[in-house]
Amino acid sequence: MTSPAETAARSGPVPARALVLAARPLRAEFRLEETSRFADDAWWLTPAWLRADRKSLKLDFTTVPPPFVHAAKSLFYALLTQDTPPGELPLTIPSIRTYFSCARLFLTWVHNRGRTLAQVSGEDLDAYHRDLAAQRLSLASTYRYRRAVRMLWAYRSRLPDALATDPLRRPAWQAWARANPRRFGENLTERIPEQIMGPLLTWALRWIDDFAEDILAARDERAALDARPPTGPDAVSALAVLLDGYRLRRQPLPSLPPGRLRRSSRPAPCLSHLARLLGHDRDRLERLDAERLIAQAVREVGVDSDCPLTHRVQGQLDGRPWLAAISYYDGPRFERLLQAACWIVIAYLSGMRDSEAKHLQRGCLSVQRDPDGRVYRHRLHSRAFKGEDAHGAQATWIVTAPVARAIAVLERFQPVDQPYLFAPPLTSRSYRQRRSPYGVLDSNATNTDITDLIKWINDYCTAHHRPDGIPPERGRVPHLTTRRFRRTLAWFIARRPGGTIAGALQYRHQGIQMFEGYAGTSDSGFRDEVEAEEALARGQFLAELGADSDRPSLAGPAGDEAEARIADFARHTVFDGQVVTDEARLRRIVARHDAHMYPGTFVTCVYNPDRALCRTSSDPGDQPVLADCQPLACRNTALTPANHQALAGHLTQLEEALSDSDRLAPYLRHRLQEQHRATAAFLTRHASEPAE
Template sequence: MTHVAETVAHPVAVPGGALVLAGRPIRPEARLEETSRYADDAWSLTPAWLRADRKSLRLDFGALPAALMDTAKRLFYALLMQDTPSGEQPISISSTRTYFSCVRRFLLWAHARGRTLAQVTGDDLDAYHRELVGLRLSISGVLRHRRAVRMLWAYRSRLPDHLGQDPLRRPSWQAWARANPRRPGENLTDRIPEHVMGPLLTWALRWVDDFADDVLAARAERDAIDARPPSAPDPLSALRSLLDDFRRRQQPLPAAPAWVAPGRRRPEAFVNFPYLARLAGYPRHRFDKVRPRRLIDEAARDLGVDTDSPLAHTMQARLDGRPWLERISYYDVARFERLLHVSCWIVIANLSGMRVPRSSTCSAGRWRAGCRGGARPRSRSAAVR
């Protein structure tokens, strides 16, 4: 089937001083009159990024040939102003930046073949689609590129140069859509198999219910050490008091991880000077002198050196009747925090119904019962993998 290009009235020119974010809410600290204007070669979208995290977003039209710049600007001005044709949906600020990359790719592809958008034929659209599919993108990635190309048809009344036919009417585009159906709002990621998800949720619940208190207590102790004020009027007195405490408890001095003192080799442990300084409430360089080092070396000869820098917190959670860990190192707190965060997300995603199991016989209730009952992990070491 041959599609003849429609006659579309030439769009009204956009003034160079037009504010491109005038149709969007902006951050409270931003001033609209200081935001990007249509004539700028790069438009900053950051003032319209309303999430708490600060993210720099911009549309850089300078990478496009001059012949394509006005077409690209007209399209994205319409998107930002939410001037959407019938049947099109407005898109968010972050999606606008994503579609800009997709549109730029197609514009450069057509320009490399010496064609304006109006000169792009159906065969050209088919060739571009084959190239997209050949990139082995995800389904959602191909869909983004397909939608970006179609925008150059859907927004034709806003553009000085536009496609002459609807790409979605091409047989090859339709065939791909039939072979890759997508239901609106459907998560296309395959479910994790239930024989994998069951043990994963079991351990996630174990972390949340049992191990979390120990991890949070370790984090609180680490934070208190980092914020500890000086324990004596001068560093030498603070160090003597600290080493006397180690002698009183007959506790070996803490050992530093390999990255604290590069060049040292194991198995011989070396004293963790930075950690001792934190315990005394002073910066490390105050102990990096002859007298403090002599006191530390004497204590190391008397007490020995540990294999790590353990925190004082005593593990409360039990695994097979014994503590699930002997102790937590000062340097391992962040790793255990990440494991706890991941466990929380696994529990939330499954038990809130965000991803309902495919089989009704394997429910969140059964998983929780397995965790509470006999489906306990058998290995103590597995708890910290």
């Protein structure tokens, strides 16, 4: 059945008073009749943006060349009303805003050549594509600009002026597409290097576990100072009493911090802070005879370098307080950095997308306990939007204790009447300027705060001669966007020795728990991301083995078969002794010529379902179940030199444990002896063979 919006779009010009968001669900606080109409110069999309983590969106047609305004409005009206021609898919509100910028660029290019859309020739389209390619945009951006141009042809039945030629049939467009095949579903987001992610996560946990109490206490003291009532009607007398207290304690008077002073200025008493301590306005002190009293006190006790709060810092770092004191003026920045640290821990250790983290609300964490009352599972509840409608869907993540501690900090951090945990701090510029219309930080604000946290960490490490700062990325302070954390976690889980199951303990635990999550209707796709990273890691492993002609042959029951698979894979990945290093190309090779070899710490699985002890005959499966691996008995086992070394190291550890066997329980001693016997016999049977 055709909707009224579709009928209007197909039957003729769109009425000037047509509501452009009529086909879209709206936020509860907006009424449809108050939203933008076709004749408006700007269409506000904010009412139809149902998520809480984005800033205002609009289509400003005053930025489009005047001859093309009506065509642009017709196109985007069709997109907003979801009046899509065959072969075109509906777009979300943020995608429509993105394509508006792309289409505007092309319309401006056409306008500068003095043509209408119908007059644009195939040669013009090729020329625009060459200009676009010359900008050296990312692959994803180039595809968006190309698609925006083609919309002006695909939606030609909805437009008063449209392209007469399908751009995708032009030689330049086709040649570029052949050279840059679209990799649907491939995550092109850059991961965070390990040397950056490691110390950053360590510092984020410090902020939550060691510094948070001090920052929250300072926040409360600061709020109490800002709300302090006047100490009495006589401000001068109250000031004299306050200054006598500084004399009695032999404490210097507060000063503006160095960052707030002019370069040529010397530290001077901070009149604003003194007035704040008295509960009076600075202007009132300036009108009274206060300068004489303050100058006399300065001669006796001097001036501090800041405005320290009275809270005594409790957090320790290497056995000493992490700060001597917290300044009144440092409080707002510390609050932002604490919130950024919580975001890092929650997003990175859960695999949540930024939009999912930003919809966390008070009470989002639930726990499961064993009969003794010990917590054994933390569940995090939020909304997921990937693959869902505009409203999103309830979803659940299984998380670890550090995430639970970060949630607890955020629940104390926000006022009790604020449901969202990532709402801007009350002292932040984002809150004062209402930068986000719904009171939740957008991804740009979080990106800025993460960068600021890195700068603070490095400044702190420099000042305290610490070696654990955040190293630069490409010679500058790392700029870590929210999108990179999820990609990085998938990479770490996949790249630990043995992958998800047999890797380093923290990532093994993290991967298993997260794969139990997303119990709601939404599919997180995180398992797919990890499996894609694992496939790429296997491809790189096999390609390097195939290129190394001097390495020892793989040993083990499946050693010969492993060598045959490596040689076959090398025909697709090694050319003139050089290994394919382009990740996108290697992913395609693995997808087409998967050797089904799975490298691990102790063994390499040369998977054959007929011989796999980890699978049953009724469920052979297309890949091994590493949790059920029986490496010393399975005929799918092969050994690289690294595997052999790891097993030898494990054998040494068993020997050390058995050297003091009199202290071991009989059952444990027997088990260790059996492990030692089986491992030693396996290594004897399958020693690595030198290369021929």
